[in-house]
Amino acid sequence: MYTYSDADHAYLAERNRQFRQQVARRLDGSLTEDEFKPFRLMNGLYLQLHAYMLRVAIPYGTLSSGQMRKLAEIAERWDRGYGHFTTRQNIQFNWPKLEDVPDMLDALAEVGLHAIQTSGNTIRNVTADHFAGAAADELADPRPVAELIRQWSTDHPEFQFLPRKFKIAVTGSPNDRAVTRAHDIGLRMVARGGETGFEVIVGGGLGRTPMIGKVIRDFLPRADLLPYLEAIVAVYNRLGRRDNKYKARIKITVHEHGIGTIRDLVEAEFPARRAAFSGIDQQVLAGIEAQFAPPALPARDTGPFDAAYATDPMFRSFADTNLTAHRRADHAIVTVSLKAHGAVPGDASAGQMRVLADLAARYGHDELRVSHEQNIVLPHVARADLPALHRALRNAGLATANVGLASDIIACPGMDYCALATARSIPIAQEIAERVEALKIEHDLGPLKIKISGCINACGHHHVGHIGILGLDRAGVENYQVTLGGDHTETAAIGERAGPGFSAEALIPALERLLLAYLDLRHGRDESFLAAYRRLGPAPFKAALYGAEGQRDAA
Amino acid sequence: MTRRPALKAVTANDLRGGHVVWRTASGRWSQHLADAHLWDDEAAAQIELIDAARETTEVVGVYLADIAQGPQGPEPVHFRERFRADGPSLAATRSYAPQLH
Numbered sequence: 216m217y218t219y220s221d222a223d224h225a226y227l228a229e230r231n232r233q234f235r236q237q238v239a240r241r242l243d244g245s246l247t248e249d250e251f252k253p254f255r256l257m258n259g260l261y262l263q264l265h266a267y268m269l270r271v272a273i274p275y276g277t278l279s280s281g282q283m284r285k286l287a288e289i290a291e292r293w294d295r296g297y298g299h300f301t302t303r304q305n306i307q308f309n310w311p312k313l314e315d316v317p318d319m320l321d322a323l324a325e326v327g328l329h330a331i332q333t334s335g336n337t338i339r340n341v342t343a344d345h346f347a348g349a350a351a352d353e354l355a356d357p358r359p360v361a362e363l364i365r366q367w368s369t370d371h372p373e374f375q376f377l378p379r380k381f382k383i384a385v386t387g388s389p390n391d392r393a394v395t396r397a398h399d400i401g402l403r404m405v406a407r408g409g410e411t412g413f414e415v416i417v418g419g420g421l422g423r424t425p426m427i428g429k430v431i432r433d434f435l436p437r438a439d440l441l442p443y444l445e446a447i448v449a450v451y452n453r454l455g456r457r458d459n460k461y462k463a464r465i466k467i468t469v470h471e472h473g474i475g476t477i478r479d480l481v482e483a484e485f486p487a488r489r490a491a492f493s494g495i496d497q498q499v500l501a502g503i504e505a506q507f508a509p510p511a512l513p514a515r516d517t518g519p520f521d522a523a524y525a526t527d528p529m530f531r532s533f534a535d536t537n538l539t540a541h542r543r544a545d546h547a548i549v550t551v552s553l554k555a556h557g558a559v560p561g562d563a564s565a566g567q568m569r570v571l572a573d574l575a576a577r578y579g580h581d582e583l584r585v586s587h588e589q590n591i592v593l594p595h596v597a598r599a600d601l602p603a604l605h606r607a608l609r610n611a612g613l614a615t616a617n618v619g620l621a622s623d624i625i626a627c628p629g630m631d632y633c634a635l636a637t638a639r640s641i642p643i644a645q646e647i648a649e650r651v652e653a654l655k656i657e658h659d660l661g662p663l664k665i666k667i668s669g670c671i672n673a674c675g676h677h678h679v680g681h682i683g684i685l686g687l688d689r690a691g692v693e694n695y696q697v698t699l700g701g702d703h704t705e706t707a708a709i710g711e712r713a714g715p716g717f718s719a720e721a722l723i724p725a726l727e728r729l730l731l732a733y734l735d736l737r738h739g740r741d742e743s744f745l746a747a748y749r750r751l752g753p754a755p756f757k758a759a760l761y762g763a764e765g766q767r768d769a770a
Numbered sequence: 771m772t773r774r775p776a777l778k779a780v781t782a783n784d785l786r787g788g789h790v791v792w793r794t795a796s797g798r799w800s801q802h803l804a805d806a807h808l809w810d811d812e813a814a815a816q817i818e819l820i821d822a823a824r825e826t827t828e829v830v831g832v833y834l835a836d837i838a839q840g841p842q843g844p845e846p847v848h849f850r851e852r853f854r855a856d857g858p859s860l861a862a863t864r865s866y867a868p869q870l871h
Contacts, residue, residue, distance in 0.1 A: 241785075242785070242786065242827070243827070244826065244827040247826060248826060248830050248831075262783055262788060262830065262831065263788075264790075264850075264853060264854050265788070265789060265790055265853075265854065265857055265858070266783075266787070266788035266789060267788035310788075311788070312786055312787050312788065313785065313786050313787070313788060314786050559860060630849075630850060630853055631853060631858035631859055631860055632858060639853075639859060641858075641860055642859060642860060645860070688849075688850075691847075691848055691849065692849075693849065
């Protein structure tokens with residue numbers, strides 16, 4: 216893992232000192248709210264419905280156990296004893312007091328964390344595959360490059376006032392778990408003739424105008440990465456629209472000018488940018504790579520795993536759903552679900568955070584990941600240790616065996632917290648999870664991605680859910696639109712709107728009809744919901760959703 | 771049921787704590803909607819809003835919310851205001867208590 220240098224610490228200490236003074240000047244009236252707001256947003260501090268909200272960046276979703284413990288301490292000392300892990304691999308504290316935020320930022324700085332550029336029209340926290348450095352299907356660990364991008368983009372003087380926010384995601388695996396095609400820039404590591412480089416995708420995004428990103432360069436040599444990114448962002452900074460914030464993201468710029476024109480402009484910009492990099496970026500990258508050396512994994516007997524798998528049905532269920540293949544066969548990647556049925560997706564109490572930190576220290580080489588699906592990952596666990604790990608998770612209420620299933624729902628905070636929301640998301644997720652649990656169908660349903668957003672900005676990724684749900688305000692009443700057939704992976708697709716929206720009360724029965732219809736329609740257990748939808752088209756699924764009973768309730 | 775025109779209350783967030791506050795008849799700020807002064811004259815409410823918005827070291831984001839007089843006291847007209855007034859809807863039914871304590 217990357218450890219902050221003296222320069223990193225000094226930079227952060229100075230930023231925090233400045234912000235402490237800015238807060239003091241706001242509180243004594245020297246700064247108006249209009250003057251202060253840009254400062255607080257630059258430091259990740261929002262004002263939401265009920266309270267301030269501090270959004271802390273977790274670069275590429277990677278945390279040490281010490282960092283996780285600090286998040287727990289912050290949650291207890293200055294918030295209400297919990298935090299919310301987000302689809303951006305960040306954590307949000309929902310109840311800080313303005314006067315406490317400088318102390319919270321200093322506490323974060325102790326463990327090399329901050330909230331800089333988690334808001335505003337800048338390059339935001341860079342995200343990555345949450346299985347990076349561990350997955351069996353990986354070409355290379357994308358995190359050294361993600362860290363390089365973090366260092367390059369943090370306080371980049373040219374890119375502090377972009378037309379709109381800018382999000383970069385990186386994956387080192389052909390199986391895209393980082394949703395690269397729905398980012399302003401997506402980077403996919405690819406090999407060509409023994410050389411590793413990047414497929415560069417630009418102009419993806421969700422929100423009110425969902426777009427799948429387009430390939431701007433099919434193979435970019437590794438050494439050209441930063442100058443090429445800089446060329447893209449510079450072209451966007453010049454061309455991106457500043458007259459209308461809803462048309463300001465690079466997806467609109469690419470759509471309006473065409474990928475061919477954007478590519479030509481970027482290629483024209485690139486040589487000068489390339490020349491300005493003296494090679495320092497590659498030296499820095501080499502230093503970063505040394506810090507991401509994979510942990511030494513001693514060979515371990517898988518006997519204890521096999522024995523527990525054969526005799527303990529709860530362990531078997533957990534192993535079948537929550538484990539992913541590690542590059543070492545005697546190890547596994549463990550996804551810890553933050554989606555216990557009826558719980559708030561992505562919320563973790565301080566106590567749970569400490570348990571996860573302890574387990575990472577004891578069994579997981581001190582590493583944790585936050586997934587964009589709002590779960591916590593222990594990337595390197597010996598199979599021999601899994602029975603003990605599972606027992607510890609059970610004792611902490613963290614052993615829910617539902618990863619990738621119907622109740623493993625992405626949900627944005629929605630109108631329970633967010634000032635932008637038009638409807639609630641969390642209670643819908645809770646009700647769906649409790650319903651599929653009551654029906655005992657989710658293991659039968661198999662892989663299913665349900666994603667819920669409480670407004671058109673789509674933080675809950677509803678467009679790329681197999682079943683997407685969008686909460687809207689229709690004449691003062693919450694109303695939920697359903698989209699079907701979305702896909703967040705390397706075969707990314709935007710879901711199609713099924714038809715009229717549902718009231719909150721009508722939505723759950725409609726979804727139940729949809730899920731039961733899928734079980735009837737599929738060609739056996741091997742055909743997933745998405746595969747069945749692609750084979751049959753929307754008609755039978757819409758018919759189930761708007762069944763005779765539902766037709767009345769749909770508005 | 772005939773719907774009477776909405777009353778207005780001056781609301782904001784507390785600068786220090788961030789919590790929702792309502793302006794009382796005596797020009798103070800309360801965390802309880804029940805304490806809010808309700809204006810049936812929109813022009814008068816607008817003047818109160820101007821005065822309230824000057825208190826920039828106490829509150830932030832001052833605006834007028836539509837309120838109805840219900841049987842149990844004042845109630846927000848729109849569901850968004852209801853969540854602002856009452857807090858997250860889930861807190862009422864679900865415990866956030868850490869599960870390990």
